[in-house]
Amino acid sequence: MNRVNGDAVLGAAIVVASVLAVLVWVPRDTGSAIVEVVRGSMRIGDALAPTIGFSLLGIAGLILMIEARATGSTLRLDRFDLVFIAGVGGIFLCAMLLMRWSGPLAAALFSDESYRNLRGTLPWKYVGFIIGGGFMIGTLISLVDRRLTARVYLLGFVVALCLALVYDLPFGSLLLPPNGDV
Amino acid sequence: MDYVLLGIQSVFSNTAMFSVFGVGIPSCLVTLFLGLLTGIAVGATPGLAGPTAMAVSLPILISVFGVRPDALLPVFGFLIGVMKGATVGGAVPAILFNVPGTPDAIMTTLDGHPMAKRGMPRRALRIAHFSSVTGDTASDIVLFVCAPFLAIMVERFLDLPEKTALIILSLTFISSVMGSSVGKGLIAVALGVLAATVATGQTFHPRLTLGIDGLQNGFPMVSAVLGALILGEIFVTLNDIWRGERQASTVQSSHGDVADGLQKGDLRRIMPHIARSSVIGTLIGALPGVGSTLAATLGYTVGRGIHKRRKRPEDPDFGEGAPEGIAATEAANSAVSGANLIPVLSLGIPGNAAAVFLILAADSIGGFNPGPAVFNFTRPQINPELVVAFGIFTLMALGNLLNWTIGGAFMRAMSVMSRIPIRLLLPIVLMVTLTAIYIQDTRMAALWITFGFGILGFFFRRLDIPVLPFVIAFILAGTLENTARQAFSATGGDPFFLFRSATSVIFLLMAVAIIVFLGRRKGHGAAATHPN
Structure with missing residues (x-):
């Protein structure tokens, strides 16, 4: 794998995986939505933390792609x-x-x-x-x-x-x- | 003051382990002593470090002392002893064999080994010991003063939304300062948060388990932390040896049997460097996630600049065996260890691997939840957590005392540890770690989960993703989610609860500023290192 592109490829893969997880995995594998109403009061649901987690992961992937353009790859995996x-x-x-x-x-x-x-x-x-x-x-x-x-x-x-x-x-x-x- | 006395009393009135001349020796003093010796031994062994010893010993300690509240101080005593011993022991192979025992002892090799090669290994070891213990002691004093003060300020001025924002700021800071890139630090934090969300939550549906039965209880904290931190490091080191990128056995000593020791005027020469590096190490250590290696590098660099201007013509330069170089490095990297506990004791935010293991111990035993609530000076009811906190401070002070008195002699005796081949040692450490995990969680599934996190830790290291932000995020994710849930409910379901107070807005803006500022700095630094 080209050293310059290694981090960019990793970043792109993370972005794609994060988007899929937020749109497909999280809604299907959590017991409540991002926010739910319980006995008339609003509560944070079980889907919020994973959604934020995957969103952060996606943002991190984007930052990594931007960083990779400027700095090259630091991957040492072969x-x-x-x-x-x-x-x-x-x-x-x-x-x-x-x-x-x-x-x-x-x-x-x-x-x-x-x-x-x-x-x-x-x-x-x-x-x-x-x-x-x-x-x-x-x-x-x-x-x-x-x-x-x-x-x-x-x-x-x-x-x-x-x-x-x-x-x-x-x-x-x-x-x-x-x-x-x- | 009453709590300080209660803390000291809790250490000395702890269950006696045995008696000497009819005087009962409290178990936490025994564990502190044993921990210190263990710490020096593992610090002196290249390839091992304090966290490895903590990981292996924690389940044994819990088996010995149980999960009762009175087990807290003996267990903490051992872990604190290991922490203190490892900071001292790392200098031994660095000086004698040019092999840093711990990562933060790399700079010690620059002057320690040349001095040893000039026939003065004992002098180098004595300077390293004196500087290391002085730096550690100074840092502990700052911890004793600052942690309660900071915790009281947090409890008094921060409500649930501000605490949520503070945890976000801490995680952002840790992800940004550790590792080579902000993006990779954030990946580590995000994965840590996601791993912690598996099978947790408030509904009956165990979230993100993909229907796998083995994940119905989520990932045990011990398996995740030890897998990523310890097994990952073992796999990477074995891989390096397998590929021939690391020496399978240690190099031989190049010094002779020359008798030497501290020379007249040594202490006067090194004291300014120790004082300066202690301040640098303490300041860096107080920031969660900033490691002792940076402190050592900074202390050494600043010391070198000053030494160049002030040295006499006959004095050696830094890098040629200058006592000032050893002192500047060792004081700085040791001053990190005490200050590193400021965020964990005052905020509940672990800043380094040692703090992670203190949290693991507290979590396993119960009865002590590190965080601002610990420093609640209640009257007339006694706050038992505060007594434990002052007990920890007492143990740290006693650990320093032991380090001053017997640490040096034991450190010099531990040069033999540097000769143990890592290729034999690491598979044994792997086996011990797995056994220790099974004893706490008697399921083969726990071993598989640990192994899985070990593989993850291996790939993290190979992909240059920092591991510690992952572990810290895994530990803090539950607290973050619960605090956010409570804050959301307390504000009547206000979706903008994080933006309603100036303090939390400032914390969030700081988080964004850290990402942008450090991202740009790291980008420029890396571009200079790896020009395309």
Whole structure:
């Protein structure tokens, strides 16, 4: 993307999105109008704040377009950023899935009880947290290092275990992820 | 005066955490001490900063102390300790390794590192510590005097329409002074307001949720703030390392083991620079949204001009290891921290990330709503919020005392933190932050929302949109809407309620003037930097 036009394109996109939001989204997705009459008295409705918000966004987009003409673009976004953040998103998705389902899967394989009944007991309550958390730490470090090593995964699992102990041992009432959801 | 004494008493009569020789040590003193040590450690760690430590520690503190009103001071004690420690700790890697521990320590590298390379790292660290704590203390004194006075003036002279206009003026100011462009600052504010409106409102229909069940309760403040501020920064830093634009590990120390320290006449030489930079830092800090980096730059620039005219021929210039350069920078950036709390305590408007976390703590625990109503000197009934406010002032004074006495020694010991590789540290901080959020909001959805705001924070940084105006707008949007609703109802549904009083009209005109004036200035500045 041309550096000079980057901010202008961003500004224009914001203006278009704001106009669409004010005309289409806000009226359809709010429970009352900009102003409403309740028992004979005028009140500010739920649509006012979003309308002002999107209007301000549109004005900001216009100002950005004007500024871009004078100053050029200060955007630093390129395809490498998108590739990286997509990678981070993929790692986070896998980590959350591991965190959520490792415990129930382990319980189904190695216990007669359901995970819901076991989630307050050792070692079950740590399984998802350590596997999902260790995976996230290890894979993120590997992404940055651009190579996979067992050491960083070991570091991740140890850190996750330490974290579980730090939170769980002194504060018995706290729930580690994912035990509040299952 | 009674309230001042009650505030001091509330700190020292707080629940004892343990006892030494039969004397109970109040929990808020313990947390203040631990917070200070934590703050110095994170400040000394490149890639980490005070807000990260605050974000990670807040849920733990709430778990330890609960959500009772008597938990406020211990929690605030830790956060204030972190705030004070981080301002001091940032100078350590800047001086020893030429790597600023915090963004506002960039200018410290200019003279601190050359002095360390000349074999005087301890002298540089001592000057930085002395200047930093002096600036911080001076700024706190201004806070103690100005915040109650300003709050009383606001309560006495401003009604609901004027308060609405004041919040609009504050948001406009923050959006205009932060970042490279007024347009991008306003985008951040608008998106913050819009994010805060999701699923809130007064009707049964949760607005702007697109029918998504997960959004029926809106965005939790903790997830939004930590996601945008902390996760966004983590992603950007990891991305920079991945792209090879940032060193993955820290540089090695270039100083030897030369024993050194403050020299005779050092304090006399640096005191005028400390005094001047303290005034600059305090003035800048009192304005919401204006960061300590600007204060450090301004303090350094002004100091350099004066030093050039007055220095002796044998004295080093700024940039060559001048003690005056370290003092001018450190006093200015530290003087911001106390004054930054003036708008949050007197107006309820957070001006920096530390103030955001104080508001988050107050919001999570309850019983203290920062704003002008806090400084309501009621008699004979005691206003508990005012007692907490004076308790905060007491904690800040004690924090300075600790910083004066043990801060220097701990700061010099923390050079080891600069050697921790960021590439290993940041994924761990990410994990700790996510865990801390889940403990407060036990839903996997909260983690996804946090991650979503982290992605938003990443794109903000890459698109050069400032993040802090987004966070401040997110926090203030609810107050702004409620104040506007009340003002509208109180004026009998007058659509022009914002234009009926001279004060609110002046506030709104100032808001427009700030956009026009700063927009033109930034436009000219950027045009000079990026000629087409």
